Structure formats: structure tokens, C-alpha cells
Amino acid sequence: MATLVAENLTFAYAKKSKPVLNKVSVEIKPGTLTALIGPNGAGKSTLLRILQGQNTPDKGEIKIDGENLNRSRALVALMPQRSSMNWKFPITVEKLVSLGQIKYSKSRSNNPFQIKTLLAYPNSWINKCCELEATMQRVGIASLANRRLDSLSGGQQQRALLAKTLMSPAKIFLLDEPCAALDPPAKEDFLKIVRQLADAGLSLLVSSHDWGDSLNNYDQVIVLDKSVLAVGSPDQIQDKLEAINISSINENNFCD
Numbered sequence: 494m495a496t497l498v499a500e501n502l503t504f505a506y507a508k509k510s511k512p513v514l515n516k517v518s519v520e521i522k523p524g525t526l527t528a529l530i531g532p533n534g535a536g537k538s539t540l541l542r543i544l545q546g547q548n549t550p551d552k553g554e555i556k557i558d559g560e561n562l563n564r565s566r567a568l569v570a571l572m573p574q575r576s577s578m579n580w581k582f583p584i585t586v587e588k589l590v591s592l593g594q595i596k597y598s599k600s601r602s603n604n605p606f607q608i609k610t611l612l613a614y615p616n617s618w619i620n621k622c623c624e625l626e627a628t629m630q631r632v633g634i635a636s637l638a639n640r641r642l643d644s645l646s647g648g649q650q651q652r653a654l655l656a657k658t659l660m661s662p663a664k665i666f667l668l669d670e671p672c673a674a675l676d677p678p679a680k681e682d683f684l685k686i687v688r689q690l691a692d693a694g695l696s697l698l699v700s701s702h703d704w705g706d707s708l709n710n711y712d713q714v715i716v717l718d719k720s721v722l723a724v725g726s727p728d729q730i731q732d733k734l735e736a737i738n739i740s741s742i743n744e745n746n747f748c749d
């Protein structure tokens with residue numbers, strides 16, 4: 494369980510350029526599913542990268558359970574946009590998912606894949622294998638373990654990428670447009686899974702272009718367009734959006 498609080502984040506990609514984020518504050522509570530919505534170029538991906546520590550804000554601060562993000566980066570994991578993946582890479586689902594653990598383990602002294610750890614803690618390898626199996630089951634891809642990534646549907650690929658992300662020891666998960674390019678049933682399946690993860694105590698922030706009934710799956714909705722335009726429950730957001738003129742957002746290619 495972990496709470497992420499970001500306050501007054503301001504960020505520009507170059508010194509003299511205009512900020513792409515301006516005084517953005519967000520709070521992600523344990524066991525909640527939050528949607529981050531906004532038009533193209535609103536700064537959603539930038540914000541997720543900052544919250545994960547890949548980019549540093551020019552101003553503002555990010556704390557996890559009161560500790561600076563620098564000290565607790567391992568508690569935050571980012572699932573990147575699907576366009577950043579090479580889906581043709583010859584790898585099985587199981588191997589991809591296990592990479593989520595190995596990547597993290599490199600920087601840890603208790604890497605369960607290291608011989609010295611194995612000797613000291615013989616169950617660590619078994620535990621990690623169980624975790625791999627459990628994580629694949631959690632997102633409904635256990636039966637696809639030996640399939641190659643390029644033989645999967647888009648929805649299955651996204652679930653495999655989610656499972657890889659879940660293999661990290663994080664408690665807060667930032668998902669960058671995980672439902673982009675998924676057909677409605679696959680989108681619905683994916684949202685059910687993230688809902689279950691939140692109900693199990695994880696904190697999830699999911700960026701999306703979706704506007705409509707799917708927002709009802711979320712506990713909190715943040716509307717971003719360089720700054721936070723509105724934040725609240727799906728019902729509260731509907732009311733607020735009318736006040737801030739949703740048509741101007743739609744004109745900005747705010748799709749679906």
C-alpha cells in the first residue's frame with residue numbers, strides 16, 4: 494500500500510521553451526484506479542514519466558508515503574505506450590513477463606536469480622517462479638505462456654506487457670494508454686483486470702483518450718491539459734467538464 498502525492502509540478506523539455514506541465518498536483522491513493530485523460534499533447538505521457546522518476550520536474554515535488562520519490566522509485570512502475578514496443582521481437586510471453594523481475598533484480602542485493610542469493614535463500618528462485626505463474630494468471634495469460642509475442646492479439650499483448658510491469662515490486666502502477674488500439678471487448682477485459690488489481694490494493698494511474706461510459710470503472714478522473722483542469726469522481730467530472738467547456742477539448746482531437 495502506498496500513496497503518491499505530487500505537488501505543483503512544472504516541466505519544460507528545454508530551458509527556453511514553454512512548460513508542457515504547469516503546476517500539476519495529483520494524489521494517487523492505495524487501492525484506487527485513476528484515469529488521466531486529456532487531448533493529444535496535453536502532457537499525459539510526460540507526467541507519467543515524471544511520476545516514475547524518468548524525468549525531473551523543474552519545480553514541484555513528488556512524495557511516496559511522505560518520502561521523496563528519489564528514495565522510493567522502486568515503488569513506482571511505468572507500463573509504456575504500446576508503440577514503444579517491438580512486438581515482432583522473438584520472445585515468448587513467459588520470457589517477456591520474467592524480464593520484469595530480472596530488470597529490477599539487477600539493482601538489488603537480494604536478486605533471486607543470483608547464485609549467492611540462491612544458496613542463502615533456496616526458496617527464492619521457487620518463490621519467483623510461483624510469482625511469475627501467479628502474475629500471468631492474474632491477468633489471464635497463463636495459458637499463453639509458451640506463445641510467441643507476435644502470435645498474440647493486441648489485447649493479449651497488452652496483458653503480457655501489464656504482467657511484465659506487475660513483476661516489479663512496485664505498489665503504484667502508471668499505465669500509458671494501455672487501451673489504445675484495442676477493440677471494445679479487449680478494452681473491457683483490460684479495464685476489468687486493472688479494476689481487480691486496484692481492488693486488491695494496488696494504486697493505478699491509467700492515461701487514456703477514452704471519454705464515456707468506460708470512465709465509470711475508475712474511482713478518480715484527472716483531466717489534464719498542461720495543467721489540471723478538473724479532478725474528481727466520474728460523476729463529479731461530468732459536471733465540471735460542462736463548466737470548463739468540453740467542446741474545446743473535443744476540438745483538440747480528444748477522441749473516442
Ligand SMILES: Nc1ncnc2c1ncn2[C@@H]1O[C@H](COP(=O)(O)OP(=O)(O)OP(=O)(O)O)[C@@H](O)[C@H]1O
Pocket residue numbers: 506513531532533534535536537538539540
Ligand atoms: N522528448 C520530448 N522532447 C520535446 N518535446 C516533447 C518530448 N516529448 C513530448 N514533447 C512535447 O510535450 C508535449 C506533451 O507531450 P506528451 O506526449 O506528454 O502528451 P500526451 O498527452 O501524452 O499526448 P498523446 O495523447 O498524443 O500521447 C507535446 O507538445 C509534445 O510535443
